[in-house]
C-alpha cells in the first residue's frame with residue numbers, strides 16, 4: 001500500500017473531520033480548464049452543487065495570459081480565438097463577455113517567411129496562388145464533410161473505421177492533391193510534432209467543417225475588444241464564486257479519491273457518496289460527491305489520485321502526446337508591426353521539423369513578440385529557451401541588425417514561457433481501427449465517473465464545450481435525478 005493510500009484509508013477509518021472542512025456536492029470536477037469551467041457553469045445553471053478542484057491559481061488551463069509590467073496590458077499565452085457558433089455565443093453571453101471579430105495581432109497575421117535554420121529569406125513563398133490555396137482547402141472541406149458526424153465526438157465514429165481516417169495525413173494530402181492547402185493547414189497544427197504521420201482522423205477532428213469554414217470565411221472571434229481569452233475565465237470564476245451552489249478550489253489538488261460510493265453519515269441524506277481528499281491553500285478538505293467529472297488529460301501519470309480500474313489503465317496507457325510551448329519575447333530592437341514565420345525550405349511543405357520555433361509574431365503590445373515552439377514531450381525547457389534565443393538572433397541577422405552575440409545588439413528577453421504539455425493526446429491508427437474509441441467512450445458514467453476534455457474531443461475550446469454539453473452532461477444529469 002502506498003503512503004497516500006495508507007493515510008487515506010486511515011483518514012476514513014478515523015473520526016469524521018471537522019465539518020468546516022467537509023464539502024458536500026453533486027459533482028466534483030477535477031481540473032478547471034476549458035472543459036471543467038464550462039461544466040461547472042452549466043451544472044450550477046442546472047441547479048447542481050459543484051466543486052472545482054484546479055491545480056493552477058487561475059481557471060482556464062491553456063487560456064493563460066501575461067500582464068506586461070511596462071504597459072499593464074494583458075497578452076494571450078495560449079488560446080486566442082473562438083468559433084462563431086451558437087453555443088459559443090450563448091456561453092459568452094452567460095459570462096458577460098463580448099465576442100468580436102479576431103483582430104489581435106497573432107500567428108495568422110502577415111509575416112515574413114524566413115528559414116530559421118539557414119537564416120535565408122524564402123523568396124516566392126508559398127509558391128501557390130490564393131486561388132489554388134482556396135481550391136485545395138475547398139477540396140479538403142469536401143472530404144471533411146463526409147465525416148461531419150465526428151464533430152459530435154468519437155462516440156459517432158463508425159466501425160469498421162473508414163480507411164481514409166486511418167491513413168497517415170501525409171498520404172491523405174497526396175491522395176486528394178491537397179498540397180496547396182498545407183500552407184494554411186500547418187498554421188492550425190501548432191504543437192503537433194508529426195503532422196504528416198498522424199492518422200487523418202485527428203486532422204479531420206481538428207480542422208473540421210466548422211473550422212475550415214471559419215478559415216475560408218474569416219469568421220474567427222476573440223474575447224472582447226482586447227482579445228484576452230483569460231477574461232472568459234475571470235468572469236467564470238466571478239460567476240462561480242458568487243453562486244451558492246459552486247465552490248472553486250484554486251491551487252488545489254486531489255490527493256486521493258475513493259470512487260466506491262459509501263452511504264453518507266449526514267443526517268437526512270442516504271445518497272451514496274464518493275470521497276475526495278483534497279489539498280488546498282487553506283488546508284485539507286474532504287469533498288463528498290455523488291459523481292465525479294475528470295477533465296485532466298487521461299494519461300496514467302496525470303491521474304495519481306485515482307485508483308484506476310484495469311480497463312481504464314489499459315486504455316489510458318495507449319495514449320501518447322506532444323509538448324507545445326508558448327512564450328513572449330521582449331526585444332526593443334525588432335521593428336514593431338513585423339512578424340516572421342519559420343519556413344523550412346528543404347522540408348516537405350516547408351514545415352520545420354520538431355523541435356522548432358514556428359515564428360515570432362508581434363503581439364501588438366509594446367516590444368512583445370509571441371513565440372510558439374513545437375516539441376516532443378522529452379524536450380527540456382532549457383532547450384526550448386535556447387531555440388527561441390537562436391531564432392531571434394537569426395531574425396536579427398536576416399534584418400541586417402547586430403545580433404546580441406556581437407555585443408552591439410539590444411538584449412532579447414524571454415519574459416514568459418509556458419509548457420502546454422500534455423498536448424494532442426492521441427493513439428495510433430491501429431488502436432483506432434481496433435475499436436479504441438468505442439471502449440474509451442464506454443467508460444462514461446462507469447463508477448459514477450464522467451470524462452471530458454480535449455482527449456475526448458479535440459484541441460478546440462468550442463468543440464470541448466459542445467462535447468461536454470451534448471455528450472457528457474445529459475448522462476451526468478440523468479444520474480443525478
Ligand SMILES: Cc1cc2nc3c(=O)[nH]c(=O)nc-3n(C[C@H](O)[C@H](O)[C@H](O)COP(=O)(O)OP(=O)(O)OC[C@H]3O[C@@H](n4cnc5c(N)ncnc54)[C@H](O)[C@@H]3O)c2cc1C
Nearest residue numbers: 031033034035055061062079080081420453454459460461
Ligand atoms: C498554445 C495553445 C493555444 C490554443 N489556442 C486555441 C485557440 O485559439 N482556440 C481554441 O479554441 N482552442 C485553442 N487551444 C486548444 C484549447 O486550449 C483546448 O482545446 C482546451 O483547453 C482543452 O480543454 P481541457 O479542459 O481539455 O484542458 P485544459 O484547458 O488544459 O484544462 C485542464 C485543467 O486541468 C488542470 N489540472 C491538470 N492536472 C490537475 C490535477 N492533478 N488536479 C487539478 N487540476 C489539474 C490544469 O491545470 C488545467 O487547468 C489552444 C491550446 C494551446 C495549448
